[in-house]
Amino acid sequence: MRQISVIGIGAGDPEQVTLQAIAALNRLDVLFVIEKDGDAAELAEFRREVFARHLAPGRACRVVELADPPRDRRAERYADAVEDWRDARARTWEGAIAHELPDGGCGGFLVWGDPSLYDSTIAVLDRIRAGGALQFEREVIPGVSSVHALTARHGIALNRAGGTVQITPGRRLKAGLPADADDVVVMLDRDCVFCELDEPGLEIYWGAYLGTPDELLVAGRVSDVGNEIRRLRHEARQRKGWVMDTYLLRRARPG
Numbered sequence: 272m273r274q275i276s277v278i279g280i281g282a283g284d285p286e287q288v289t290l291q292a293i294a295a296l297n298r299l300d301v302l303f304v305i306e307k308d309g310d311a312a313e314l315a316e317f318r319r320e321v322f323a324r325h326l327a328p329g330r331a332c333r334v335v336e337l338a339d340p341p342r343d344r345r346a347e348r349y350a351d352a353v354e355d356w357r358d359a360r361a362r363t364w365e366g367a368i369a370h371e372l373p374d375g376g377c378g379g380f381l382v383w384g385d386p387s388l389y390d391s392t393i394a395v396l397d398r399i400r401a402g403g404a405l406q407f408e409r410e411v412i413p414g415v416s417s418v419h420a421l422t423a424r425h426g427i428a429l430n431r432a433g434g435t436v437q438i439t440p441g442r443r444l445k446a447g448l449p450a451d452a453d454d455v456v457v458m459l460d461r462d463c464v465f466c467e468l469d470e471p472g473l474e475i476y477w478g479a480y481l482g483t484p485d486e487l488l489v490a491g492r493v494s495d496v497g498n499e500i501r502r503l504r505h506e507a508r509q510r511k512g513w514v515m516d517t518y519l520l521r522r523a524r525p526g
């Protein structure tokens with residue numbers, strides 16, 4: 272039986288790769304690397320650095336590059352497009368695992384942050400197994416997520432006493448803050464949606480390029496710092512060609 276490891280490698284700081292991730296990496300016979308069209312070269316470089324830095328001297332592991340199928344990003348087709356994309360990925364990965372990984376071998380995928388958070392690696396592997404043509408065992412190694420990198424860098428707790436925290440992509444926030452969560456983590460927001468929210472006293476803890484030398488951190492009331500964050504984000508994107516940011520919105524509590 273083949274074994275596939277889905278290994279979380281943290282959100283940008285090579286020091287935040289766990290001992291468990293390093294051990295899993297050193298068990299691999301084949302590392303599958305997804306080559307995403309338009310992915311920032313620096314992100315690919317970070318993956319290579321993690322791999323090179325933590326692979327024990329003399330340990331051989333073959334690297335197999337997989338071209339990522341294109342994805343239709345038109346908003347009106349969002350759910351269907353994600354399904355089509357996952358199907359296409361599953362077909363590519365299934366072929367690669369079958370041909371490149373011998374029976375009894377151990378293959379792996381490195382996942383940014385934690386594999387359970389806004390990442391489709393687990394879902395694509397499950398789709399292959401559900402297809403029935405190729406069987407393998409899989410394990411998931413947790414990683415430090417961007418959410419936890421964010422709260423650590425701001426030195427704050429994610430939740431308030433007895434409170435609910437919601438994690439959401441930016442596009443869902445356009446309808447407003449959820450009624451039943453006072454603390455909301457927002458990821459994948461290209462539009463600085465926080466600037467459009469009508470919430471007096473709303474606080475933001477924002478971080479971009481967390482864990483990297485380019486890290487940016489801003490905290491304060493959205494009414495005071497919202498525009499500054501938007502400006503910083505825009506400038507950083509112009510300068511580097513890409514940006515990854517995450518933020519926590521905290522509603523003012525009465526009293």
Ligand SMILES: C[S@@+](CC[C@H](N)C(=O)[O-])C[C@H]1O[C@@H](n2cnc3c(N)ncnc32)[C@H](O)[C@@H]1O
Nearest residue numbers: 282283384385416417458459480481515516517
């Ligand atoms: C596809 S999701 C992957 C999340 C990842 N699995 C995790 O655990 O953080 C990509 C989003 O994660 C967030 N993100 C990932 N790395 C980040 C970093 N170093 N700094 C800020 N945000 C980051 C951004 O919101 C980005 O749009």
